[in-house]
Each structure stands twice: as C-alpha cells, then as structure tokens.
Amino acid sequence: MSAAERRARLALRHRHLPSARTDDVVAITDGLVALHSTDPVTVYLSAAARMRTPALAPVDAALYDERSLIRHHAMRRTLWVFGHDAARLAHHGTTVAVARVQRRNTLAMLEAGGVAHPERWLADADALVHGLLADAGPLTAREVGARLPELAVPIPVGGGRFATTQAGHTRVLLLLGFEGRVLRARPTGTWINGQYRWAAADSWLPGGFGDGDARTAAAGLARRWLHAFGPATRTDLAWWTGWTVATTTRALADVGAVEVGLDDGVGWVLPDDLDPVPPPEPSARLLPGLDPSTMGWKRRGFHLDPDHVPALFDRNGNGGPATWVDGRIVGGWVQRRDGAIALKLLADVGTAACAELERHAHELEALLGPVRFSVRFPAPVQAELLR
Numbered sequence: 001m002s003a004a005e006r007r008a009r010l011a012l013r014h015r016h017l018p019s020a021r022t023d024d025v026v027a028i029t030d031g032l033v034a035l036h037s038t039d040p041v042t043v044y045l046s047a048a049a050r051m052r053t054p055a056l057a058p059v060d061a062a063l064y065d066e067r068s069l070i071r072h073h074a075m076r077r078t079l080w081v082f083g084h085d086a087a088r089l090a091h092h093g094t095t096v097a098v099a100r101v102q103r104r105n106t107l108a109m110l111e112a113g114g115v116a117h118p119e120r121w122l123a124d125a126d127a128l129v130h131g132l133l134a135d136a137g138p139l140t141a142r143e144v145g146a147r148l149p150e151l152a153v154p155i156p157v158g159g160g161r162f163a164t165t166q167a168g169h170t171r172v173l174l175l176l177g178f179e180g181r182v183l184r185a186r187p188t189g190t191w192i193n194g195q196y197r198w199a200a201a202d203s204w205l206p207g208g209f210g211d212g213d214a215r216t217a218a219a220g221l222a223r224r225w226l227h228a229f230g231p232a233t234r235t236d237l238a239w240w241t242g243w244t245v246a247t248t249t250r251a252l253a254d255v256g257a258v259e260v261g262l263d264d265g266v267g268w269v270l271p272d273d274l275d276p277v278p279p280p281e282p283s284a285r286l287l288p289g290l291d292p293s294t295m296g297w298k299r300r301g302f303h304l305d306p307d308h309v310p311a312l313f314d315r316n317g318n319g320g321p322a323t324w325v326d327g328r329i330v331g332g333w334v335q336r337r338d339g340a341i342a343l344k345l346l347a348d349v350g351t352a353a354c355a356e357l358e359r360h361a362h363e364l365e366a367l368l369g370p371v372r373f374s375v376r377f378p379a380p381v382q383a384e385l386l387r
Contacts, residue, residue, distance in 0.1 A: 001231050001276075003263045003302035007327030008280045010303060013228055014293045015050035016283040016324060023051050025062040026083050029069055033224045034080040034090065036290040037071050039376035040187065040194050043081050045288035045364075054367050056191065064186050070205055071184040071196070073098070073177060076242040079184075084205060089220040091180050092212030094241055099178040106175050110168075113155035125151050125172045130181055130200060138185035138197035145169045173198055180209035192373045218247060219254035223270065229296045231260050231267035239298035264301055284325045284349070284356035286333050286341070286364055289375045294319035294329065303328040308346045311381040320379025323357055325349045332381040333361065335373060341365050342385045 015021050015028060022028060028050045029035050036042045043063075048054040062069045069081050074090035077098055082090060103122075110118035128148050133139060136147070145152045151169040158164055176182040183204045184196035202208040218241075225237060238248040257268040287293055294300075295318075304312075312332050313319050323331040323343060331345040341361035345354070375382065 001260050001262060005276055006302045008277050011280045011283050011327035012277055016285050017281055021050050021052045023053055025058050026068050029081060030083045030086060031228060032292040033086055033228050034082045036295060037079045037081045039290055041192050041373050042288045042290045044191060046291050048367060049285050049287055054363060067204055075240060086224060088209055088212060089217045091209045092214055092217035093221040095178060102175050102178045106171055109155045129172050129176060133182055133198055134200040138199040140188055140197050141170050141173055218251040222251035223255045226257060226270045231262060231269040232297055233265060233267050233299055236297045236299055282326060284353045286360050287322050287324055289320045289377055294322055312379045314377050314379060318377035320375060320382060325353045332379055334382040334385040339365055344381050344385055
C-alpha cells in the first residue's frame with residue numbers, strides 16, 4: 001500500500017474530509033480509538049476540527065452530562081478520553097499491567113516515607129478514599145484531603161534533584177485511577193484546566209471497568225487501532241500501546257492481521273480492509289497539539305517530511321499544533337495573545353488549500369472567543385509565530 005493510499009485513509013477515517021465530519025462526539029472519539037487528554041485543550045479542539053458544526057458544548061456534554069466519554073490513564077501511562085467500550089479494552093489491555101507497577105511503587109514510597117505497615121496503610125486508604133467518593137463525590141484532591149486528614153501524610157516522590165513529596169491521599173487517588181476504581185470528573189476550573197474532581201468509577205461508568213482478559217482486550221484494542229491507523233508497522237502499534245514485541249505480535253495474530261508492503265517497509269492491516277479507499281476530496285484542517293492524527297504512529301514519514309520534524313515536534317517527540325492538507329502535515333499554528341490564529345506553512349500547498357486553512361483559522365478564532373490557551377508541549381515553530 002503506497003504512501004498516497006495511507007494518506008487517503010488517514011484523511012477519510014480521521015474525518016479531515018468535509019464529507020466525513022459529524023457532530024457526534026462519541027463517534028469522532030471512537031473512530032480515532034481515543035483522544036489525547038494530557039493537554040485538556042486537545043480533547044475539545046480535536047473533536048471540534050472534525051465536526052460539521054464546530055462547538056465546545058457537545059464535548060462538555062459527552063464528558064460530564066451524558067458521561068458517554070471518560071478520562072482514563074492507559075497506553076504509555078498517558079491520559080486519554082475514551083468511549084466506554086474502548087476504555088474497557090484499553091484498561092484490560094494496557095492499564096492493568098501499569099497499575100501493578102504503580103501499586104508496587106506506591107508501597108515502596110510509603111516505606112521510604114516511614115509508614116510502619118505500608119500494605120495495611122494502603123489497603124485502609126483505598127477503602128476510605130473509594131468509600132468517600134462513592135458517598136460524596138465528585139470531590140477535588142484537596143477536598144478529599146480535608147475530609148480524610150489522616151491520609152495527608154507526606155511521602156517521597158522521585159530522587160536526586162527531582163526529589164519532592166506528595167500527600168498520601170493524592171497518591172492514592174492516582175493509584176485508584178490507574179486501577180480503574182476512580183475516574184476524573186469535571187475540572188476544577190474551565191475546560192482548559194487540567195485539574196479534576198474525582199468520582200467512584202462505577203458511579204460514572206455503568207458497571208465500572210468490569211473483569212476482562214488481557215489477551216482478548218489487547219486483540220480488541222489492536223483491531224480498533226488498525227482500522228483507524230492501518231496499514232501500519234508492528235513498531236507503530238508497539239509504540240502506541242506501550243506493549244512488548246511479544247504482546248504486539250500476538251495481538252496482530254489474534255486479529256488475523258495481514259502483512260502488506262509499504263513504501264518504507266512492511267505493515268499490517270485487518271483482513272477485511274485490503275481494498276483501496278475511494279480517491280478523497282481535498283481537505284485542509286488545523287489540528288491541536290497531540291492530536292491522534294499526529295501521534296498515532298511512531299514512523300510518520302508517509303504524512304510528515306522528516307525535515308519538518310525539528311520545527312513541529314519538541315525534543316521528547318510531542319507534536320505541536322499542526323496544519324494538515326490532504327492527509328499530510330504541512331506546517332504549524334499558534335493562538336496569539338490577541339486571540340488571532342497565526343499559521344506557518346512549510347510546504348507549498350496551493351491557493352485553494354491556503355484559503356481553506358485561513359478559513360478554518362478564523363472559524364477557530366470564533367470558536368475560542370475570549371479563551372486564551374498555551375500549549376502544554378509547544379513546538380519550536382510556535383516561538384517564531386508568537387514574536
């Protein structure tokens with residue numbers, strides 16, 4: 001499958017095309033498997049860019065009123081927004097293993113902090129925090145600490161020049177989040193705020209995360225990812241999920257993935273997804289930092305000129321706000337202090353695409369209104385655009 005075919009699939013399945021857009025926020029999220037939520041702005045702008053009638057209120061409603069979307073730590077210990085079914089697959093396929101490590105780390109921190117019986121303390125704290133949230137939640141971490149002051153003991157976190165302390169109840173909330181017993185509810189401030197209230201998971205997600213088999217969940221997650229991001233390499237899937245090579249290989253086998261040739265090597269695709277997609281209509285969109293279209297692959301050469309990476313990604317590989325034309329990244333953008341959206345194109349995309357990007361920039365200015373945000377992981381090109 002050629003790079004052109006991969007870009008056509010990306011533009012269609014990631015809803016860059018005008019005809020593919022929808023106002024169904026859950027459908028948008030499910031179609032991308034999940035939305036990155038490390039930066040809360042990403043969730044809203046990733047969804048809005050794929051809507052027929054871009055708006056912020058439907059995202060709020062799906063997250064907090066209908067609760068049809070939830071936030072949860074999953075692949076690579078990253079915070080995501082999922083639909084319910086995808087959340088359960090990601091939890092059992094990736095998060096459960098991470099949670100075991102987090103529990104061991106927490107016990108070690110408690111011991112280092114001088115807690116006499118770490119396992120007993122943590123078991124009691126788990127029950128107290130979960131019980132409080134089940135009865136009185138959603139609550140902020142500060143409110144939990146005020147109601148359970150016996151848990152607000154300082155425990156050491158990190159080492160060397162990064163050493164600090166964390167209140168015991170805050171660490172318990174984080175651990176219970178990984179374990180799927182509590183979830184992040186509404187933010188403590190506006191929609192761009194990354195501090196959240198906490199709720200008992202089964203009060204927010206009907207039935208909670210339930211029981212699940214890791215192998216079955218991994219196969220289900222791989223199937224969803226291949227539909228959204230395939231064809232792609234084994235390395236891409238392993239990187240995106242945080243799986244070992246063995247787990248990745250097994251998941252591909254369990255879904256019957258078919259090996260196909262790519263312009264730069266070998267990839268995998270679902271067995272019923274071998275036919276080419278129809279030639280796509282033109283598309284031009286402004287997508288936020290950490291958008292799934294940017295971060296869905298480790299090897300991005302089919303949609304990103306390697307020479308543009310230093311301008312559009314930070315040193316840790318986080319993609320900043322990007323301009324997309326016909327399934328490829330062609331530049332970056334930033335919101336200036338006066339609210340204007342400034343663009344920087346790194347490729348010649350023609351007058352029609354430039355006009356559509358400018359139109360989308362003005363649409364985004366109107367959508368944001370008085371809201372001003374800074375990107376959590378800014379790309380180098382943004383400093384130039386802010387001058």
